[in-house]
Amino acid sequence: MVHPVRRLAVLGSTGSVGTQTLDVVRAFPDRFDIVALAAGRNLELLQEQIAEFDPEYVLCEDTSALPSLGAKPCASLEDMASLPQVDIVMVATVGAAGLRPTLRALEAGKTVALANKEVLIMAGDQVMAASRRFDNPIFPVDSEPSAILQCMLGEEDDIRKLIITASGGAFRDKSPDELAAVTPEQALQHPTWKMGRKITIDSATLVNKAFEVIEAHWLFDMPYDQIDVVIHRQSIIHSMIETADGVIKAHLGSPDMRYPIQYALFYPERVFNPGLKPFDPVEIGQLTFEAMDPKLYPCFELAIDIGSRKGTWPSALMGADEAAVELFLARRIKFTEIPHVIQSVIDDHQAIDNPNLDEVILAAEWAAERARANVGAPR
Numbered sequence: 001m002v003h004p005v006r007r008l009a010v011l012g013s014t015g016s017v018g019t020q021t022l023d024v025v026r027a028f029p030d031r032f033d034i035v036a037l038a039a040g041r042n043l044e045l046l047q048e049q050i051a052e053f054d055p056e057y058v059l060c061e062d063t064s065a066l067p068s069l070g071a072k073p074c075a076s077l078e079d080m081a082s083l084p085q086v087d088i089v090m091v092a093t094v095g096a097a098g099l100r101p102t103l104r105a106l107e108a109g110k111t112v113a114l115a116n117k118e119v120l121i122m123a124g125d126q127v128m129a130a131s132r133r134f135d136n137p138i139f140p141v142d143s144e145p146s147a148i149l150q151c152m153l154g155e156e157d158d159i160r161k162l163i164i165t166a167s168g169g170a171f172r173d174k175s176p177d178e179l180a181a182v183t184p185e186q187a188l189q190h191p192t193w194k195m196g197r198k199i200t201i202d203s204a205t206l207v208n209k210a211f212e213v214i215e216a217h218w219l220f221d222m223p224y225d226q227i228d229v230v231i232h233r234q235s236i237i238h239s240m241i242e243t244a245d246g247v248i249k250a251h252l253g254s255p256d257m258r259y260p261i262q263y264a265l266f267y268p269e270r271v272f273n274p275g276l277k278p279f280d281p282v283e284i285g286q287l288t289f290e291a292m293d294p295k296l297y298p299c300f301e302l303a304i305d306i307g308s309r310k311g312t313w314p315s316a317l318m319g320a321d322e323a324a325v326e327l328f329l330a331r332r333i334k335f336t337e338i339p340h341v342i343q344s345v346i347d348d349h350q351a352i353d354n355p356n357l358d359e360v361i362l363a364a365e366w367a368a369e370r371a372r373a374n375v376g377a378p379r
Contacts, residue, residue: 009036009080012092014045016196017115021090024262027273036080077101082108091116096361106130113264115141117215122315123360124218139264144212146260147238147251161242165232169204176295180336184329201325210303231290253279298339311353312363319367320345344374
């Protein structure tokens with residue numbers, strides 16, 4: 001059977017999800033064509049990707065370097081996301097940078113593979129409204145919402161509950177007293193996943209899990225009181241749903257981001273990738289589940305409370321968390337001070353109830369700056 005070639009724009013090509021997206025493309029060179037690549041500051045890796053995939057368009061943070069990269073420059077991420085040649089836009093940027101291109105891609109009728117959950121945290125109502133208005137679904141590229149999506153197929157009208165699993169992060173076995181002394185290096189040692197620095201710290205605080213709850217609320221139109229989180233150390237069950245008859249339907253697989261990436265890129269087709277290790281239940285031996293201890297993860301309830309509010313509150317949460325993680329990695333605050341930094345920003349925030357897109361983005365920028373100002377000069 002001859003399959004059509006799918007033409008991709010990868011926004012955030014040098015990051016963790018971007019590089020793993022290109023791994024999937026490498027495994028199926030006859031099925032994909034890289035039309036456009038956008039990166040941040042990693043020009044060396046971007047140049048290697050350009051040499052390998054020969055994209056027609058390229059974009060990077062240092063626009064002065066564009067003429068030397070050997071491809072047509074794009075004026076913006078929004079322009080890249082709406083290129084007529086592109087079928088699928090992989091939004092693998094970090095933070096607010098993904099919001100406008102996601103909306104532009106939806107408007108342009110592109111398939112959106114969304115790895116940037118902050119897009120939905122900041123403007124879930126606007127993004128999902130655009131998805132409905134242009135009749136253009138969003139494919140989440142994260143193991144948990146991808147698993148929920150796959151479990152929900154054929155069950156959409158009969159779901160009582162979503163159950164999102166969490167590994168517990170790098171400090172799941174430490175006491176609250178021990179957490180005050182942990183270092184950035186320790187926090188970056190995730191027990192099961194290989195991810196970027198920001199999301200790895202968010203996994204240690206469980207802010208990332210709160211973001212996934214908010215993301216699931218928007219993607220699947222599910223009330224917050226019907227979304228649960230359980231600690232599952234093996235990271236084999238990525239999410240579960242409870243159907244109307246009380247049956248639990250689970251999605252199992254090896255903890256490898258290339259699985260949800262591949263699902264989004266190939267949907268509705270499933271293909272075997274010889275480069276990915278299949279799940280072996282005998283090798284794993286056992287799967288365990290634990291209740292989440294709120295004393296270990298004060299950021300979780302804080303983030304759920306703020307993120308579930310309307311207006312610019314979720315954007316302020318995102319900006320404050322981004323800065324707090326940055327401050328921790330720079331050793332300017334302790335790990336246990338992250339929730340206090342976030343709360344200090346929220347206490348100062350004057351929310352806008354019905355913000356436009358500019359106000360949503362400005363709220364995140366304001367929150368990040370306020371967090372840095374509240375901490376003060378480097379110690």
